[in-house]
Every structure is written in C-alpha cells, then in structure tokens.
Amino acid sequence: MIPRYSRPEMTAIWEPANKFRIWFEIEAHACDALAGLGVIPKSAAKAVWTRGDKPYTDARIARIDEIERETKHDVIAFTTELSELIGAEARFVHQGMTSSDVLDTCFAVQLKQAADILLADIDGVLAALEVRAREFKDLPCMGRSHGIHAEPVTIGLKFARFHAEFQRGRARLVQARSDIATCQISGAVGTFANIDPAVEAHVAKKLGLTPEPVSTQVIPRDRHAFFFAVLGVIASSIENIATEIRHLQRTEVREVEEYFSKGQMGSSAMPHKRNPVLTENLTGLARIVRAAVVPAMENVALWHERDISHSSVERMIGPDATITLDFALQRLAGVVKNLVVYPDAVERNVNQLGGLIFSQRVLLALTQAGVSREDAYRLVQRNAMQVWAGKGAFLDILKTDPEVTAKINAKALTSLFDMRYHTKHVGTIFKRVFGAAKLAKKRPLKKRSR
Numbered sequence: 001m002i003p004r005y006s007r008p009e010m011t012a013i014w015e016p017a018n019k020f021r022i023w024f025e026i027e028a029h030a031c032d033a034l035a036g037l038g039v040i041p042k043s044a045a046k047a048v049w050t051r052g053d054k055p056y057t058d059a060r061i062a063r064i065d066e067i068e069r070e071t072k073h074d075v076i077a078f079t080t081e082l083s084e085l086i087g088a089e090a091r092f093v094h095q096g097m098t099s100s101d102v103l104d105t106c107f108a109v110q111l112k113q114a115a116d117i118l119l120a121d122i123d124g125v126l127a128a129l130e131v132r133a134r135e136f137k138d139l140p141c142m143g144r145s146h147g148i149h150a151e152p153v154t155i156g157l158k159f160a161r162f163h164a165e166f167q168r169g170r171a172r173l174v175q176a177r178s179d180i181a182t183c184q185i186s187g188a189v190g191t192f193a194n195i196d197p198a199v200e201a202h203v204a205k206k207l208g209l210t211p212e213p214v215s216t217q218v219i220p221r222d223r224h225a226f227f228f229a230v231l232g233v234i235a236s237s238i239e240n241i242a243t244e245i246r247h248l249q250r251t252e253v254r255e256v257e258e259y260f261s262k263g264q265m266g267s268s269a270m271p272h273k274r275n276p277v278l279t280e281n282l283t284g285l286a287r288i289v290r291a292a293v294v295p296a297m298e299n300v301a302l303w304h305e306r307d308i309s310h311s312s313v314e315r316m317i318g319p320d321a322t323i324t325l326d327f328a329l330q331r332l333a334g335v336v337k338n339l340v341v342y343p344d345a346v347e348r349n350v351n352q353l354g355g356l357i358f359s360q361r362v363l364l365a366l367t368q369a370g371v372s373r374e375d376a377y378r379l380v381q382r383n384a385m386q387v388w389a390g391k392g393a394f395l396d397i398l399k400t401d402p403e404v405t406a407k408i409n410a411k412a413l414t415s416l417f418d419m420r421y422h423t424k425h426v427g428t429i430f431k432r433v434f435g436a437a438k439l440a441k442k443r444p445l446k447k448r449s450r
Contacts, residue, residue, distance in 0.1 A: 005285065005324055005327045006327060007327055009117060009326075010323050011319075013114055013117075013319075013322070014110065014319035016064075016324075017056040019054055019110070020060075022110070022207075023075075023102050023106055024052060025205070026102050027048065027082070027094060028048045028053070029202060029206045030094075030185060030195075031044065031095075032045050032203075033196075033202035033203065034195075034196075036202075039095065039196070040092040042094060044089040044092040045092075047089040048089070048090075048092075048093060051086045051087065051089075052082050052086050054085065063081050064077050065077070066116040073099075074380065079093055079094050082196045091214065092147050094191075096187050096194035096195030096199075098217060101187065103311075104184050104215075104219040105183050105185065107314065108180055108181055108209055109181075111180045111318065111322070112177055112181045112208070112209075114318075114322040115173060115227075116177075117171060117322075118173060118234075118326060118329065119177070121325075121329035122170045122173065122234070123331060124329070124330070124333040125329055125332055125333045126163060127333075128333045128334075128336040128337045129141060129159050129160075129162050129336055130163055131337070132156075132159045132336055132337075133160040134156065134430075135424060136154065136155035136156040137154060137157075137160075137430060138423065138426065139156065139341075140153060140154055140347075140422070141153060141155045141417050142345070142346075142349045142352075143348060144225075149352065149356070150357070151357050151358075151360065152422040153356060153422075155256075155346060156426065157429060158244065159260075159336075160429060160433045162244075163433055163434070164432075166234075167433075172230045172233065172234075173231075176226055176230040176231075179212060179223050180224065182204075182210055182212040182223065183207060184200070184211075185199050185203050186200060189305040190215040197211070200212075216306055217305045217306035218302065218306045218310075220300075221296070221299040221310055222300050224296050224314070225293075225296045228321060229296070231289055231292065231321050231322070232289055232292065232293040234325060234329075235325060235328065236290065236291050237284050238284065238328050238332050240280040241282075242283050242332070242335075244284070246279050246280065249276045250402065253345075253349065254342060255342055255346045257337035257339070257342070258276050258277070258279065258335060258338075259335075259339065260274045260340075278331060279335060281331070282328055282331060282335070285325075285328040285331075286328065288320065288324045289321050289324050289325050289340060292317035295313045296314075296317060298313075299313055299334055316343050350419075352448070353394075354387050354392070355387075355393055355394035356387050356395065358395075359384055361395070361416040361417075361421065362380050362398065362404075362408075362413070363376050364405075365408055365412070365416055366379060366380070366407055370407065379404055382401075395413060396416055399413060
C-alpha cells in the first residue's frame, strides 16, 4: 500500500524483516522438535539458534534477494543465506519440510498479528460510537426510508445502531482470527512421510497456532476466504457509517458535519466549500478492502494437493486489505469522535413537513376508534396530500375534516403529535446495545467549535 493510507505498526507486519523472522522461528522450532525426537543432533538445533538468530538487517535481506535472483525460489534463497551463518549444521534445517510449511504457517502468523491490530482498531471505533450515542441519546431526529421523512428516531440511536453493527463485526473477526491461526508442518503433499506430526505440534505451540487437521501441501484456503470476507464485511460497515454522514452533511440537510479544522480548505476553486472528504475517502477505501474478497474465494479451489495460483494473490491482498482496513478504522474513529452535530438543524428538519411524520399515529387511532384500516388510510392520506400541496399544517387540516373529528376530538388529535411517543423505548434499545451498565447521564448538547 502507498504510505498515504498506511500506518507503521500494520505495515511492519508485512515487511521482509518480520516475514523472514517468522520463517526463521518456524525452522528453528522445527529443529528443536526434530532434535527432541533424535532425528537431528541437539548440537545442530542449538547452532541454528546461536548462529542464525540474528536481526534481519537490510544487508541480510539484500543477500536473500540476491540469491533468489539466481535460484528463482524464495525459501531456498532464505535457507541458503541462513546456512551461510550457521555453517555445516545448516544441512539439518528444513528436514522433511516443504516450502508451503514455511510460507503458509508464516502467513497464518502474519494474519493473526494483523487481526490483533484490527481488533484494537475496532475497539477504538466502538468507544467513539458509544460516547456519541450517549451524548445524543435523546435528541430526536428525522428517520428516513427511501430518503424520505418517515418517523422520528434519535441521533443517539443512529450511533447505537452502528455500535451494534461493529460489535458483530468484532465477533466475526475474533472467529476469523481463530480460524486462520493454524500451523502446517506436514511435508510434501501433507502426509508427514518425512517428518513426524509431533514437529508440527511443537511449532504450533511455540507460535500460538493450532495444528491444521488436514493440510495436503497447503493450509486449506476456505480459512483465508472466511478471513478476507470478514474484512470485507467490516469495510462495508465503515462505508455504512460514512454514507450516513455524507447524506446528513448535504447542504439541504446539514444535520452533521465532519470537523473542519483551522486552515483546512475544501475546494481549489470555491473557497466556501466544506466537503465530507474523510467519509468519501472511507467509502473508497472500503472498496479496496472488499476487492480482496472475491480473489480470496477463488483461491479455495486449488489443483489436487496444491498449486500456487493462490500465492501471487495473497502476496498482494494480505498486506493491502489489512493495511487499508487498519487505516480506515483509525480514520473512522476520528471522524466519529470529532463529528459536529447541529441540534437546531436536526429540529428544523423534524418539523419540516408540518407534522406529517405523525400520520401513522392518526391512522392507528382511527382504527382503534372503529374505522376500517382501508378507510382510515384513505382519510389520513387525503389530508396528508394537502400538506404536501402547501395548504397548511397536518394537525390543523385534520381538525377541519369532519370524518376524522367524528371519531377523534381535537384534544385527542393534538395528543397524537407528541414526540415523546416515538422515543419512549430508546432506553430499552440502549440497554440491548450497551449491556446492563447504567446509562450515562444526559449531557447538555453543545455545538462543537471549529
């Protein structure tokens, strides 16, 4: 990934130094296990650690690259460079193993490392969403379906909904991390013909992995497909929030706005512009993460016990998807934390349609008063269309309709236009989302300064 969308901690996972370090540990732990079984001398296993356990400096990495240019094989280049440090005992390195034992096990470690960072990122998003949800728990806003005013919700409920979605995303990633964290040290075509299964068990324990039940010559790619699919779903959840913010920031709505910092500029041509550039960026980054999902799915079907059609794909989607998602989650947490909410605009939009948003309450009240649902719908819609035509407020028009007032008197009609009716169960929803913890006390709503 380009530096613009990368963070050092995640990028480091995919750097050659980390990869070769993991490769070394796989080989060295395997030697320890082989020595314990009496397959190789214990002195050889010790020599691997004492002479080979050196930092993978730029010089060492350059030497491995130099060897690979000749051998055209990355693992052979690695073991050859290692043998230059270890000496004669290096002949016992990679005993009974195949390249995929190193590559697939390393990839599992890297994805596990990446998942740990992503889980911490999601925790940051969850924390930001919870703060904003509690802050605006009781601020009524317009709920929309098909983009049209429907019935009231609250700004806090919007944040709570996204919080629940990211809770699910986190749980899925925990499962995907568990699924991907498997170790394969089973040799050519996965039969353990030339290496004892105890070696695999030992390496797995040392690396915090579990042995792969049946690895053929590669770890089954359904595991990887699930992992990248989960990343894709999380990316879609990011886009879900980003899209909501972008819609609410439109000039015609302007209920919320990305924080616009001092000195920030929105357009090279139009100095007045304040664009939702961060959430637009998040929408684009989500597409990049999801772009990894289909190739990961296509990697599941390999020829017989193995081929390497998956290899080039994973060399790209592994770093790109995890680095991009890490950056996007961090950016999202910042957007949510600093999002400016305009309560006055929220209230203005709630009142924009002159009370039409209470139409269902009138419909239900008419049915409770003995009117058939079909006739009640007709009565309510007939009056509602007059509001759309600009002929007055909904409540006032209803009070002039004799068919309506014959069933519901003016006082009862007025009571149907109470906003509290729509927000009375917000606390129940919050308890479902945030658990049984005592809800934070409502804080005064303040416009955030720019």
